[in-house]
Amino acid sequence: MPARLVWALGLSQLLCWGVSYYLIGLFGVAMAADLGHGLPAIHGGFTVALIVMGLVSSRVGRGIDRRGGRPVMVAGSVLMAAGCLGLALAQELVAYYAAWIVLGLAMRMTLYDAAFAALARIGGRAARTPISQITLLGGLASTVMWPVGQGLADAVGWRGALCAYAVLALATVPLHRQIPADRHVEAAPAPSGRPSPTPAPSAPPSRLAPVLYALIVALTGMLNSGMSAHMIGLLGGLGMAPALAVWVSTLRGVGQSAARLAEIQFGKRLSAFGLAILATALVVPGFPLPVAFGATPAAGIAFALLFGAGNGLVTIVRGALPLVLFDPAHYGQTVGRLITPGFFASALAPLLYALVIERFGDAAALWLSFLLAIGALAAALVLALRFRAESAGVLRKNHA
Structure with missing residues (x-):
């Protein structure tokens, strides 16, 4: 995989995530004040x-x-620019929601899942390393773009900032144009009687594999979406000072980037299944910490770092598991179908967490997160054990 392409896609992920997915967290309050609607209506667009x-x-x-x-992805860049402009020009809630519809289409055409599918089409099963590498830059989107966006908003207002975002979205067009039209072709089997190279992992015949993969994506997606919306509030609700809660929550990004960097350096020693188990296991012990020890700085920091590290690796798992479970030639269609429930789960998670917090308190929301994390870990364990058992069965048949 050309290094130039990996850098181009990594930069495009940083920009596309920054000007779309993360904009509501930065401009939401200003949008609500300007448009004359409450925050629930504004966040409803997202x-x-x-x-x-x-x-x-x-x-x-x-x-x-x-x-x-x-x-x-080029078309997605253009749509993303149009969506940002639509938000900048919106005066009524109808136009505001219409712009978010455009942005929703654009995000699916440009963010990680689209980039992963493009890399799988080019590199086949060897796309795991490039997938990890582009997430390293993409994971810096909020770190880089929130200060940039805030500076723009201070200078020209949130509407002017979104116009600048539209320009940045168009700047990803030449980055996406570097994606080659080539399609990876698996090497033909070696002739009989000659030593064959190490075979590529084969997809297990069980129908359970896609179900478990979709479950991992949906459960971890709910955790990511729920924590993105409520992590600061949860720590504050348990007694942490507001400023400290904000600072502790930013450590999530530190854990995320550190884990992804470690995966790039040492991840070749770990199978995609082992990585899935590690990623889902990391987030489990973090949720009970603020409940058990209160909102102390140490408990909050450990919680943020563990969740960030696990969540950072889950993104790689989301792209790497299908390379060994399914045929890379149909990666986009297969994964596109299986991650669909995850988008719906992510969309509903902030509302679900808000209802749990309102009725049962902040601690209950953390226990809910703990149960979701346990479910994801269980799915990863069953998937790994099932794949190992079925692969052993295939080998026995081949040697019979």
Whole structure:
């Protein structure tokens, strides 16, 4: 995989995530004040975008399989610019929601899942390392773009900032145009009687594999979405000072980047299944800490770092597991279908967490997170054990 392409896609992920997915967290309050609506209505636009991502997911993946990542992601860049401009020009809630619909389509065509499918089409099962590498830059999106966006908003207001975001979205067009139209072709088997190279992992025949993969994506997606919306509030509700809660929550990004860097350096020693188990296991012990020890700085820091590290690796798992479970030639369509429930779960998670917090308290929301994390870990363990058992069965048949 050319290093130039990896850098281009990594930079495009940083920009695309920054000007779309993370904009609501930065401009939401200003939008609500300017448009004259409450925060729930404003954040509802982002929920609509996630639902749109789920509705179009399979078709976008199929389009990448057939035409390659370049035309799909270039079109997504243009739509992202249009969506940012639509938000900047919106005066009524209808136009505001329409812009989020456009952004939802654009995000599905440009963010990680689209880039992963494009890399799988080019590199086949060898795409795992490039997938890890582009997430390292993409994971810096909020770290880089929130200060940039805040500076723009201070200078020209949130509407002017979104116009600048539209320009940045268009700047990703030449980055996406670097994606080659090539399609990876698996090497033909070695002739009989000659030593064959190490075989590529084969997909298990069981129908359980796609179900477990979809479950891991949906459960971890709920955790990510719920924590993104409520992590600061949860720590504050348990007694942590507001400023400290904000600072502790930012350590999530530190854990995320550190874990991804470690995976790039040492991840070749770990199978995709082992990585899935590690990623889902890391987040489990973090949730009970603030409940057991209160909102002390040490408990909060450990919670943020563990959740960030696990969540950072889960993104890589989301792209790497299908390379060994399914045929890379149909990566986009297969994964696009299986991650659809995850988008819907992510869209509903902030509301679910808000209801739990309102009725049962902040500690109950953390115990809910603990149960979701246990479910994801169980799915990863069953998937690994099932795949190992079925692979052993295939080997026995081949040697019979």
